[in-house]
Amino acid sequence: MLQAHEADIFRPDVTVLAPQEAVPARRERFATRLSPQDLERRAWKRRVNTIHVNTxxxxxxxxxxxxxxxxxxxxxxxxxxxxxxxxxxxxxxxxxxxxxxxxxxxxxxxxxxxxxxxxxxxxxxxxxxxxxxxxxxxxxxxxxxxxxxxxxxxxxxxxxxxxxxxxxxxxxxxxxxxxxxxxxxxxxxxxxxxxxxxxxxxxxxxxxxxxxxxxxxxxxxxxxxxxxxxxxxxxxxxxxxMPIRPLGHSAACVKKATKFLELIEPRLGFPAPSGLSEHDMVQRMLKASAGYTGRMMHLVKKAAFRAIRSGAPSISQLDHLAFVFDEIFELGPHRNPFRVPDISTCPKLKEIEFDKLTRLMGTAQADIDPDDA
Structure with a gap:
């Protein structure tokens, strides 16, 4: 005899759709009517997602x-x-x-x-x-x-x-x-x-x-x-x-990170400046990414998506960057480079903590040897 939850699943009165029929039916069920503003925001996010910088x-x-x-x-x-x-x-x-x-x-x-x-x-x-x-x-x-x-x-x-x-x-x-x-x-x-x-x-x-x-x-x-x-x-x-190496905190590396963020900001399309290339923000980005521009780009894009969704005029350090960092790493405010008042007091992230970023970007997690972490 079927258990209660099994009986709910195997309902003889329900017509089972073929796979090719089920997809349009599901789309129709969950489809929402988008306003012109929603459509513009969606297109804006697509433009942000295709930003590339030649490092x-x-x-x-x-x-x-x-x-x-x-x-x-x-x-x-x-x-x-x-x-x-x-x-x-x-x-x-x-x-x-x-x-x-x-x-x-x-x-x-x-x-x-x-x-x-x-x-x-x-x-x-x-x-x-x-x-x-x-x-x-x-x-x-x-x-x-x-x-x-x-x-x-x-x-x-x-x-x-x-x-x-x-x-x-x-x-x-x-x-x-x-x-x-x-x-x-x-x-x-x-x-x-x-x-x-x-x-x-x-x-x-x-x-x-x-x-x-x-x-x-x-x-x-x-x-x-x-x-x-x-x-x-x-x-x-x-x-x-051809290894991808991180930027350090030397004057030359800070200059490269600043230029990288300078190239990104105007392509985001916000009406007000986000200040991504200001000195303090560059230091926060270097700490949040351990110096890798790929990680910087990911954080900026995620923050931009959140700002676009909320209708903000620019990316905010606390409302968007800090929120995105919290959501990804879950390390608390004292280890969030976008929340600490003085970035020099923020401890360095371990490489093993960046694995979560990789999983969220849609790639598989690898086993890590202790010597490599």
């Missing part, structure tokens, strides 16, 4: 990536661009900027789809099998059976890469390859990727008759992803490391 890291990474793409025309080996940085530092944003290169836009010719770049977020846990399954979905929009063996999965992945003329494989959150993996498992994963970069005529996964065409890699993740790459010296020697 030194972005400019250097784009230039180096463009050189990698040019080298693919001549080299018999590919390269591996590695972006190591802690949570919220801007790794995913940087990868998104690299994907915007015109030569990487997918298209279709008379044979079929041509996909110069394939991008995925590394599954967690990241094994040779789960990585292959994720790549196959990205290449085909189809899922392979998880019961297939690694060899069969990667044979199909490699055939798709060959057929779609893939030149770059980009994997975000690659540090997941460390989580719970044995040394043998990590080596197998890295060796498989190495065979993309340095084609091997005897590679059993290479499609019959396929040209010896290298594929370059772009990998991002937490700083200790270097440990995974050390599993294969041949791949490691083809790596170009």
């Amino acid at each position: 030194d890291v972005v400019v250097k990474a784009v230039a180096r990536f463009d050189q990698m793409l040019a080298d693919l025309a001549d080299d018999v080996e590919g390269q591996c661009l590695v972006v190591p940085a802690p949570s919220g530092a801007g790794k995913s944003h940087l990868l998104a900027r690299l994907q915007m290169r015109p030569s990487l836009v997918p298209f279709r010719d008379e044979v079929g789809p041509v996909r110069p770049l394939v991008f995925i977020k590394a599954p967690s846990p990241c094994t040779l099998k789960t990585l292959g399954l994720a790549l196959y979905v990205a290449l085909t929009d189809l899922e392979l059976s998880a019961t297939l063996k690694e060899h069969d999965i990667w044979r199909r992945v490699r055939h798709q890469m060959h057929a779609q003329l893939v030149s770059v494989v980009m994997v975000d959150e690659f540090h997941h390859a460390l989580r719970g993996r044995t040394g043998d498992e990590r080596r197998a994963l890295v060796e498989t990727l190495k065979n993309l970069v340095i084609p091997d005529p005897n590679d059993p996964l290479r499609p019959p008759g396929a040209e010896m065409r290298p594929i370059s890699l772009v990998l991002s993740g937490m700083p200790w992803l270097r440990r995974v790459l050390k599993e294969d010296f041949q791949l490691l020697r083809r790596c170009i490391f």
Whole structure:
């Protein structure tokens, strides 16, 4: 006999909608009639969300990536661009900027789809099998059976890469390859990727008759992803490391942070100044972000969304920035850089505390070794 709550769920008088019918019905149920003001605020938030600032890291990474793409025309080996940085530092944003290169836009010719770049977020846990399954979905929009063996999965992945003329494989959150993996498992994963970069005529996964065409890699993740790459010296020697480093409190770093915030503020679109580039606010931003401009951008955007929603003329230090910081970190007023009267008395945040920021930004949390926290 069904329990009470089960009886409520399995109601025979309710018509069950097919999945394709359920989505519009649900949207209609929760839809609200938006006023012209609401529509303008929504569009305003979208504009704020697309603000980009070309930092030194972005400019250097784009230039180096463009050189990698040019080298693919001549080299018999590919390269591996590695972006190591802690949570919220801007790794995913940087990868998104690299994907915007015109030569990487997918298209279709008379044979079929041509996909110069394939991008995925590394599954967690990241094994040779789960990585292959994720790549196959990205290449085909189809899922392979998880019961297939690694060899069969990667044979199909490699055939798709060959057929779609893939030149770059980009994997975000690659540090997941460390989580719970044995040394043998990590080596197998890295060796498989190495065979993309340095084609091997005897590679059993290479499609019959396929040209010896290298594929370059772009990998991002937490700083200790270097440990995974050390599993294969041949791949490691083809790596170009482009770490995202924090700004300190030197005069030069404060000047860079000030310029960064100066470039953001006029693009926010508020009628009144928010004072983001004033000296005291710059110091608070440096403390709240541990010097990473990616974190600064995230805090500013979240505060801007709140200000837009409330109809405020500008971003307020207490009502918006302090509120957003409290909501993310839950550390109390004495550790909130936007609430303390004197920013020099605010203690430094530990890197492990920034993991929550990463989770809220929609990326997965990684296991952290005590030495790296």
